[in-house]
Amino acid sequence: MIVDKIKKREVQAVKNKKSNVDIPVGKWLKCEQCGEILYKEAVIKNLNICPNCGYYFRMHIDRRLELIIDEGTYERFNLDIETTNPLELEDYPKKLKTLREKTGLKEAVACGTGNINGEKIVICIMDSGFLMGSMGVVVGEKITYSIEQAIKQKLPLVIFSVSGGARMQEGIISLMQMAKTTSALTKLDEAGLLYISVLTDPTYGGVTASFASLGDIILAEPKAMIGFAGQRVIQQTIGESLPEGFQTAEFLLEHGFIDKIVERKDLKDTIYKLIMFHKGGEK
């Protein structure tokens, strides 16, 4: 379920000795779309968008929080958990430890409460810098816990997805997180609470096939790659090349699977407006 395109970028990032997220080592970074060498500070100031071609860089959780949540209002949920390594893979715990040190992240998702223009919400943000945002038991549990907190505190839920899908290293247990998160969303639905799913580049596999596709409202960033099956798998199966623009946010909008494509600069206000449109529905 991990997408080939993502892989390629990951390899590239390692080659260039910089992360594929937004905080590379050094002051400069190369745009993946136009190839321009950019001053890092200038990119960050520009909402992590290439000033030359408009390419959307993937974002570290902390940067996304800065852009979406009112300053000083984010409170992370006190849920520090770790995988039991159900497949008993030798190198997996070591890999997680290295990633934690390298990224400053605990896992591929961060969850808590915070305000959007003064409106309190439950917010989950995924990060592609942590094992491609893949969903194992920790991500599944944190998303589920956040859904339960939204119900308990009667708050709208906003999830920013970016993921290669279910996490291979935890095997069937990762697959089961799809059913776990989905089951929890049925309860949020019954409670009459709003769930806004925001799809960012890339969102694939078991995340697309579970909570990311179940928002009351589904938004996407422009040109984000979104799908169930990875492009190489599809190509190998059908033996022909894929149409231009296949699996982009624009493609999904055209086929009726997302509500709206929203530019990064407008995301916070759009989410705020949507929250205000849905007031009074809670049971």
Place this chain on the structure above:
Amino acid sequence: MPSVKLSAWEIVEIARNPKRKTSLDYINEIFDDFMELHGDRNFKDDKAIVCGLARIENQNYTIIAEQKGRSTKENIERNFGMPNPESYRKAIRFMKQAEKFKRPVITFIDTKGAYPGIGAEERGQGEAIASSMFEMAKLKVPVISIVIGEGSSGGALAIGVANKVFMLENAVYSILSPEGYSSILWKDSSRYKEAAEKMKLTAKDLYDLKVIDKIIKEPQKNGEVDFEKLANNLKKEIISSINELKKLDDKNIVQNRYEKFRNMGEYIKL
């Protein structure tokens, strides 16, 4: 009965054997008067999932089953048991009717996975799988899922959100195929046998991981599976589990299923 311990890869080969019994074989053997009904009322009748009504004595059932072909011709017709979104939408239609008419739902899982195609993506394969699980999680009737062959990826789980999950002794259930797993995790698709061992995809592994509730033995006769005996045992298990589950009221049948999936996967608190 030979008691040779099979390797995980050998079990994968048994589960995939084209001569292995398919969903319709079990349905026709276990139920009376199975009537297949077609279509998602929206786009088409996708034949990788078979839906219909059936009965055992006085109990009506809704059947939802992934169906591999039993011949090359049938395999082409059934897309080798790999559902397109319309299959899951057909399944959703039958789930809702099952609830309306208070029929327990029995699903049979046997697929290499949801079909990876252009049309499947255009018509929202991810959304279809997510919605199928969503509707299944809410059902106010008892649901039993039986993994009879290959249960691979979200394409299998889409019809697997059940109160009880049974698995045949030589079936497999996994995040994806061992070939896919080794090529993604180790960048080496030739290590599929090793992957099969690592993945914990056998009935015993999954029972230990609390992913499934019961292993259905595959009794042997003259070196082959005694299908009649197997189907008969499975029938008894279906009847007794449904009788148990029918004691739960609407709210508790949903809650029973919810708790099962809510608790999927252990973790360590730091």
